[in-house]
Amino acid sequence: IVILSIETSCDETACSVIRNGNEVLSNIVVSQIDSHKRFGGVVPEVASRHHVETITVVIEEALEAARMTPADLSAVAVTEGPGLIGALLIGINAAKAFSFAHGLPLIPVHHIAGHVYANQLDEELRFPLMALIVSGGHTELIYMKDHLSFEVIGETRDDAVGEAYDKVARVIGLPYPGGPHVDRLSKEGHDIYEFPRAYLEPGSYDFSFSGVKSSVINTLHNQRQKGQEVNAADVAKSFQESVVEVLTVKTLRAVKDYGVENLIVAGGVAANSGLRARFEEKCQDEGIKLSVPQLKYCTDNAAMIGAVAYHLYKKGAFGTLELNGRNTIDIEEYTM
Numbered sequence: 001i002v003i004l005s006i007e008t009s010c011d012e013t014a015c016s017v018i019r020n021g022n023e024v025l026s027n028i029v030v031s032q033i034d035s036h037k038r039f040g041g042v043v044p045e046v047a048s049r050h051h052v053e054t055i056t057v058v059i060e061e062a063l064e065a066a067r068m069t070p071a072d073l074s075a076v077a078v079t080e081g082p083g084l085i086g087a088l089l090i091g092i093n094a095a096k097a098f099s100f101a102h103g104l105p106l107i108p109v110h111h112i113a114g115h116v117y118a119n120q121l122d123e124e125l126r127f128p129l130m131a132l133i134v135s136g137g138h139t140e141l142i143y144m145k146d147h148l149s150f151e152v153i154g155e156t157r158d159d160a161v162g163e164a165y166d167k168v169a170r171v172i173g174l175p176y177p178g179g180p181h182v183d184r185l186s187k188e189g190h191d192i193y194e195f196p197r198a199y200l201e202p203g204s205y206d207f208s209f210s211g212v213k214s215s216v217i218n219t220l221h222n223q224r225q226k227g228q229e230v231n232a233a234d235v236a237k238s239f240q241e242s243v244v245e246v247l248t249v250k251t252l253r254a255v256k257d258y259g260v261e262n263l264i265v266a267g268g269v270a271a272n273s274g275l276r277a278r279f280e281e282k283c284q285d286e287g288i289k290l291s292v293p294q295l296k297y298c299t300d301n302a303a304m305i306g307a308v309a310y311h312l313y314k315k316g317a318f319g320t321l322e323l324n325g326r327n328t329i330d331i332e333e334y335t336m
C-alpha cells in the first residue's frame with residue numbers, strides 16, 4: 001500500500017510518499033519560517049499564500065523523489081485539522097483534486113494522530129501505550145489501547161508547551177520559533193530562579209504553563225526595570241527545568257496509573273534535549289520502553305500523516321470530495 005500524504009496545517013508545506021505505513025520513500029518539507037520570523041509568529045494569511053504557491057511543486061517533488069507516478073499509488077491522505085483553517089484548505093483542496101483526477105481514495109487524517117504515529121516510522125507501535133504530545137498548539141496525554149484508539153486523559157488548561165517556549169524566547173530576545181534557541185541557551189545556564197511548577201489538583205493529568213510563562217516575563221521585567229543584568233541562559237535553564245519536571249513527573253504517574261509499559265513522546269517540543277534526556281533517564285530507571293521520533297519527524301511533516309493513513313486505509317476510513325478543513329477537532333472522534 002503506497003500513500004501520498006499532504007500536510008499544510010501550519011507553516012510547513014509538506015508531502016510524502018510512504019509504503020505500508022513505515023517505509024518513507026520521500027519526505028519533502030518546505031518551511032516558511034523566514035517569512036514569519038519578522039512578525040514573531042505565524043501570520044495565517046501569509047501562510048495560506050505560501051502554501052498556494054508551493055503545494056503543486058512539493059507534490060511533484062515528493063513523487064519524483066519516490067520515483068512514483070500517480071498510477072503507483074493506493075490513496076491520497078491529507079491533514080483535515082486541527083490547524084489554521086486557510087492553511088488546511090490549501091492542502092485539502094490539492095488532495096481532493098489529486099484524488100479526483102487520479103481516481104484515488106481520499107483519507108482525512110488528524111494532525112495530532114500524525115505526531116503520535118511519527119514513531120511508527122522508526123519502529124512498530126506497541127500497545128497499550130501512553131503518548132505525550134508536546135507541540136506548538138497542543139499538550140496532551142493520550143492513552144491508546146490499540147491502533148486508532150485515542151483517549152485524552154489530560155491536556156493543558158491554558159498555553160501549550162511550545163507556545164510557552166516561543167513566548168519566553170521572545171521576552172529573552174531570541175528569534176522565532178524560540179523553542180530550539182531556549183533549549184540551546186539553557187545548556188549554559190543554572191536553575192537559579194526556581195520558577196513555579198503547576199501540578200494542579202492531586203490526581204489530575206492536566207497541565208498549565210501560563211503561570212511559569214508569566215513568572216519568567218515578570219522576573220525579566222522587574223530585573224530590567226531595576227537596571228539589573230539579566231543572565232538569559234539562567235532564565236532559559238530555570239524555565240526549562242520547570243517545564244521538564246512537570247511534564248516528566250505527570251506523564252510517568254499516568255504511565256504507572258494506567259499500567260502501561262510503552263511511552264511515546266512526540267510533537268515539536270519532543271525535539272527538546274532536556275526533555276528527551278530526562279525521559280530517557282526516568283524510563284530507564286522504571287523499566288519503561290520510551291519512543292521518541294527522529295528530530296525530522298518531531299516537527300511538522302507529511303510522512304507522519306501517511307503513517308496514520310495506512311491504518312485508516314486498512315479500515316476503509318475514506319473521506320469524500322465534500323471534505324472540509326476543521327480548525328479544531330477532538331482526537332477522540334477519530335477512534336475506530
Ligand code: ATP
Pocket residue numbers: 009010082083111115134135136137138161162163165166177178179180183267268269270271272273298299300
Ligand atoms: P500543533 O502540532 O499543535 O498543531 P505546530 O504544528 O505548530 O502545532 P510543531 O511543529 O509540532 O507545532 O512544533 C513546533 C513547536 O515546537 C514550536 O513551538 C517550537 O518552538 C517547538 N520546538 C521545536 N524544537 C524545540 C526544542 N528543541 N525545544 C523546545 N521547543 C521546541
Ligand code: MG
Pocket residue numbers: 010011012300
Ligand atoms: Mg511549524
Ligand code: FE
Pocket residue numbers: 111115135136267268299300
Ligand atoms: Fe504539529
